[in-house]
Amino acid sequence: MKSYQYVIVGGGMTANAAVHGIREIDAKRSIALFSDERFPPYKRPPLSKGLWNGQSEESIWLGTESQAVILHLGQRIIHLDPMEQTVTDNQGESYKYQKLLLATGGRPRVLPFDHSRDILYYRNWSDYKRLRRLCQRQNRFAVIGGGFIGSEIAAALARSGKQATIFCAGTGIGSHIFPQELVEFLNDYYRCRDVDVVAGERVIGLEKEGDFKILVTDHGREIVADAVIAGIGIEPNVELAASAGIEIEDGIRVDASLRTTQPGIFAAGDVASFYNPILEEWIRVEHEDNATVMGRSAGRSMAGEQISYDYVP
Template sequence: MSHRRARGTTDQVTTYDYLIIGAGMAADSAARGIREIDTDGSIGVVGEEVDPPVARPSLSKKLWTDPEFTLDDSWLGTDETGAVVQLATRVDAVDRSGHTVTTADGEQIGYRKLLLATGGHPRQLDLPADDRVVHFRTMADYRRLRGLAGEGRHLAVVGGGYIGSELAAALVQNDTRVTFVYPQEFLGGEKYPHDLAEHLTERFTRAGVTVHPTTRVTGGSADAKGVTLTLDDGSTLEVDGVAVGLGIEPATGLAADAGLAVDDGIVVDAFGRTEDPDVYAAGDAASWPDPILGRTRVEHVENATDMGTAVGRVMAADARGREAEPYTHTPSFYSDLFDSGYEAVGTLSADLDMVADWATPPGGDGPAQGVVYYLAGDRLRGVLLWNVWDSTDAARELLAAQRGYTEADLVGAIPTD
């Protein structure tokens, strides 16, 4: 970590030119964006996590599936920017008039420009506070789950969405018995065409995952022998540990308490600015006016890094009286599950009309391959690229056209091989 002394340090308050609350990927990228414009301004990063910024996707992907990818490959190296990183520290309040923040232990830290890159906190189940119950998000959570996995131990994974699916796939490939509890009839049934969701579920069972669909966890207990989950179908499940992947709640409380606008995220303009000219937001917690999708909030790595970088540049440009550039990139997201993977842009919802263009339809022995287009009426709202790569720019172009589409327009619009 860097120990560069911040400008304006007194016996009472350390003041940074740029103070970043949150120590995730958006914070790391923002520090790098600042440095593109301002090579000398002091940067402070204050985060709740006990570890410095990490490449978060690796925690549910490569660290489990790529033996050549190590923990050392996961660290982002924020200290390369000269930022002073203060970990295991929660900020409880922002005093906008005084340009200070106050931590849980009463420390005051000053700022000239403040970025809220607060991310989110994993949604919680009503389960015991036990080391064998992991609500998964951080590097510390990865270490705990890695300690529970392997040697044929039996773990439950709860939640059939993005993180839950990746964890179930990762664990079963690491000598772990997995029971996968989720509320859908088929994995991804809330966002994929039915045949793809059914095919994906079958792929998990072929890999050895025991699926427990249409089920929710209502409670549980822990004792010396393990963890017992109570399910809403009246049954119980006894396991050695539990990984919960139910998504996050955006961490907006700090902004709301400071009187900033919050609406499913911290409301910012296209530059990442809140209504306070010295306070900005980026990453998982930010709600911004995407030029294609409209006002949105995205909880994926590309947005964290690209928006973080863009807003870091804006902060530094504003501080130096330069013209700033807005954040105009519509982010994509991706996942890897066994021998399949996808990239996507926009909204994926089974409630929308879908046009599927398959090179290899779901249901065969091998992976499916193709493109699914999501429509509201004749307006394109999302594109799923299943085992189709390097086509997110083409998807963005189709979405950005803001025109009506027919099925004939879309089939073949993006090559499926």
């Protein structure tokens, strides 16, 4: 059985930051990173922004491999044994660890009526490449979700010369975050840039007619599209932690040092829930900045530094 000083489960920006955090303190001992994806860690924000506005695809790769880390790509960890300090991947191979970080992130929420998975739930590099291929042969796109991902994708499609319709269940773009005055400004801003903003209507059904897709709203409206993309938030990937007896409450609960309730196991990023002494409440933050700051802090904590994480979003 292979043995590593540090094992990181997850291959996103949090995992990359954790590798750097460890190496800032411990330059020599072994690190292994396990990722479901077959690609090394990369920056996620450009997938819905910069790459659609001239940024090169080569610029997103974080270069994690330069930190003397063993990358196990395309290997999903399916079992964690805190007593034996081992993890097992989907190929049946087990690995020993001394310190473990759970940076498992989240998976896109799926719409209940999408039984045949006709909708592209936009989150990772493979999704970006798939949408690029769709843009080569399709013209009419429907985007479900008026948050950051949905609005960014709708804008990118419109800039690419595509017909883009965005469905916002609330009063418009960003209505769950911004004051109404700003929401109305954003609605007008997007409409002036050839995005059809459908506000106050929820998509409740999806029908297929030949190569077309027909979206049905709770107002009885039907809109035809060649392809449908959704960005409606994520569900934290807590199953591995839960199966190992780690406390779960809106994510993996961690203390100020980012330790979980099992010895030697840490958590960080989208999946981690921590108590913020300034806000005086438990929070879980889904944001690029928290992903990198928390990941680096977790890495340094794993390597022996005394930390007290108090990030404010």
